[in-house]
Amino acid sequence: PDGDPLVENTRKADWIKREQKVTVMISNPPDRERAEGEGGWVEKGREGGDKAALLDDFRLGGRNATNENKLKNLYVYFWRWAAFKVFEQHRSESDRGIVAFISTAGFLSGPGFQGMRKYLRETCSEGWIIDLSPEGIQPPMRTRLFEGVQQPLAIAVFVRSGADNELARIRYAALDGSTREEKYAQFEALGPDSDQWRSVRQSAHAPFTPAAQGAWDTYPAMNDLLPWTVPGMLPKRTWVYSPDSDTLRSRWRRLTAETDIAEKRALFRETQSRTVDRQVNPLPGSGQRRRSMLEAGSECPEPVPFAFRPFDRQWIIPDNRVLDRCSPQLWENRAEGQIHIVEQH
DNA sequence: GGAAGGATGGCGATATCAAC
């Protein structure tokens, strides 16, 4: 109701968020992936408005669009809103501002965030990246600044000090202490003029990670030497591979002998793309007809050896009905004497 | 004194989404 102090405060806060010029924004934005629909007008644009959604400025579209579902994350919505509020909304009054966020570090180098990096480089004059988790995903407990957070984290400070056409000059430093306390000590010692700062690559889409020292960048990339790559198989069920092939045959017999349909579905481990009754095209080169698991007999397709992991050779059931992603190109190029190189990601 | 069960951390696996 009117007059309620909480309501009044909320109105004032909304007014500041909507109308007031904000020069400095400091925050630890919430993080949640798959947050489509929770970004309000930042994500979807205003209803009936003719302007595109703010988030579109973080998108490259085209071939990169397949990676850009990663932008549907609460922390990205907050980044985009903060950048609008500080750098864009009141540009005619003042062209200066600072956004300083601690958030997950995915935007530093993820391919889906190339458009976000381009925006920040083009909008800002300078940037500082403090990588809090150079260990990568799931750092050891003792080095985590927040114990419950398995994701890599980073502090990013971006400054716009006026209109210019130069890309932002960005520096990078990592806190690589082996304990939380060491990291805090490194952080305390870090200042704007410290000599730990390393320059970040200059091009608009490049990761916010340091440029290579020495000759590394002059070496040929893996894709230059081996231009043909395909993803490996992703069965989405663990029973289809095993270190020995007899285990696979007995599992197959157990599954095909099951007459209770609910039990059969459970044993099969159904997913969105593979169910016991779905008709599935055969693997390339197998010459079988399109059929479902319900028609399968007790005879297991002859297991074939495959590279489960580097240096870990196992056996797999070569049947597309049990493989969510069989990687058809891989099967098409399966031939006697063919050599495959496994690239770890 | 030993069984039971919760809490924790290590480790590898997998569900999920939209674009294509």
Add this chain to the structure above:
DNA sequence: GTTGATATCGCCATCCTTCC
């Protein structure tokens, strides 16, 4: 139907406390 990346998910060994 296929694809890439992830403040996840799930299993399991270990440690610790509680209970009988």
